[in-house]
Amino acid sequence: MRDKQIEKLIKEEEKRQKSVINLIASENYVSDDVLKALGSKLTNKYAEGYPGKRYYGGNEIIDKVENLCIDRALKLFKLKKEDWHVNVQLLSGSPANFALYSALVPIGGKIMGMKLTSGGHLTHGHPLSMTGKLWKSVQFELDPKTEVIDYEKLKEMILEEKPDIIVCGFTAYPRIVDFKKFREIIDSCAIINGGVKSLLHADISHFAGLIAGGVYPSPFAYVDSVMTTTHKSLRGPRQAILFVKKDERGFDKKLDKMVIPGLFGGPHENNIAAVAIALQEAMKPEFKKYAKQVVKNAKVLAKELQKFGWHIISGGTDSHLILMDTWMEGKGISGKEASTSLENAGIIVNMNTIPGDTRGVMDPSGIRLGTCAETTRGKKEKDMINIAKKMDKILRSK
Ligand SMILES: Cc1ncc(COP(=O)(O)O)c(C=O)c1O
Known part of the structure; x- marks a missing residue:
């Protein structure tokens, strides 16, 4: 150097x-291969847009890199392309959560997350985070005796607050999150609330690698969207991945439009290549x-x-x-x-x-x-x- x-x-x-x-x-x-991709010449390329729909020329190879990363993200978490849409352009966990809310929750709508002192993340609606300023925020706490989630109390709060989106998956919660229970509660609250149904967003940043390794339950069967950072248990570069359900609600299009042109410009394709490598590594025995x-x-x-x-x-x-x-x-x-x-x-x-x-x-x-x-x-x-x-x-x- x-x-x-x-x-x-x-x-x-x-x-x-x-x-x-x-x-x-x-x-x-991270592995040496992840480091090599991060320091590669892919960083020289501008690629605003998505594979096959770029604003700049010269992206035929970059498109292959990004598509490979998307395919590997689906494969690692055992998802079908028809059911889930993946965006791999998010630069880190915080902007990824921000992009998700911006795409799916109207400004002024309500985010429900776990309080920071109970183990929630700033971007789950903390008053100092923009996620607690642009949206109304309601925060739940752990049971003071057991120090785990009190699902009964959570239900009461959902019925009272009717949040637009609920975040499950935290930053300092050592126990298994019961994603199925979150789903059941939301569905039962919707019946009582005359069909008003909160979206369920899983932030699996901390334990994505454990899910991939089969030692922590997967949330995908129960939620509307998932965000993970790639640099914690997943052992990849600093980046994030967003998954949204593909259905008549059109979350896939809303999310992609919010990422670019809504919030970002050119994706960091060297990072995306490094994520693709980490995902491949996480599939190995x-x-x-x-x-x-x-x-x-x-x-x-x-x-x-x-x-x-x-x-x-x-x-x-x-x-x-x-x-x-x-x-x-x-x-x-x-x-x-x-x-x-x-x-x-x-x-x-x-x-x-x-x-x-x-x-x-x-x-x-x-x-x-x-x-x-x-x-x-x-x-x-x-x-x-x-x-x-x-x-x-x-x-x-x-
Ligand atoms: C649960 C959770 N979500 C989001 C983030 C934010 O990720 P980043 O630091 O990459 O912005 C973190 C980081 O600690 C986290 O633990």
Whole structure:
């Protein structure tokens, strides 16, 4: 590289990544092939529009790349082209959710999502996100005792609020989301509400790789739309994919029109090629083994931390993700202090609010852990036991 300043920084970051234990639940390590596609000459090409309908010439090869990515997205999640429409041009999870709402919910309509402190994402209608400003927002919380979704309460809220769209699938929820139950509730509410039916949108950003690997339930049979980022458990580049049901409602056309010309210009075809590679990798038998190991590792890590007396939200995990209460009603330390001391000892996590948190997002009561990145690096159950020991020692010494 001729730019020595940037080259040096890249090398330093590579060294940092190698030297730490990475428990950031939303991070992973991509393959060399994914990196090659990201750094390829596909980045030179403008391709506004869609395969076969571009505003620029010279896209015959780019069209093949984008079509391949779409076909692989359908294949990975076992979907039929006749039933589902796929858009692979979304640059990341937040703009993807924004594009979806913009396409399907009239401005001023109502979005229902889980509150940030319960594990929802900013783009699920948080007041600081544009999704909570352009649309009305109503937010549900977890049951304070069980720390899981209270489906009965959810139903009452849907009946009262009549949201246009409900988001299921979260950012810090360790348990399985019952997509079928969401569907049943929406259908039963529609009967009572004289046919008014909320749309159901699944945000599977966190556990898409686990669905692909067969260790987490798929939402596709129950929802109207699905969004996933591709850089978390799916182990691809930073990008997102949107899926909408193909039927008489015309969501496919609405979505594509909202993405371009509604919100974006030229797609990043180097990213799209890298996503296509990650999707292909996720179809391999090794990926199934990987996904299984991710969940096994998370279960062991949660259990070991519990043995040391730490409060694990909801009592454990069904996924790659663990939410740990480090504050423990003043008996422990804050999430910020916990993440800083762990980082000083080479364990990288993120501070996180926990259900019912009153400490605020900048110094919350907990930390979020995930096992996707370390499992990619070959870590197994015995390593999780050691990590838990190390974590406990560090947190207790504070
Ligand atoms: C559930 C969920 N949705 C959306 C996003 C947003 O993705 P991005 O950071 O790529 O904008 C995230 C990221 O953490 C997420 O966890």
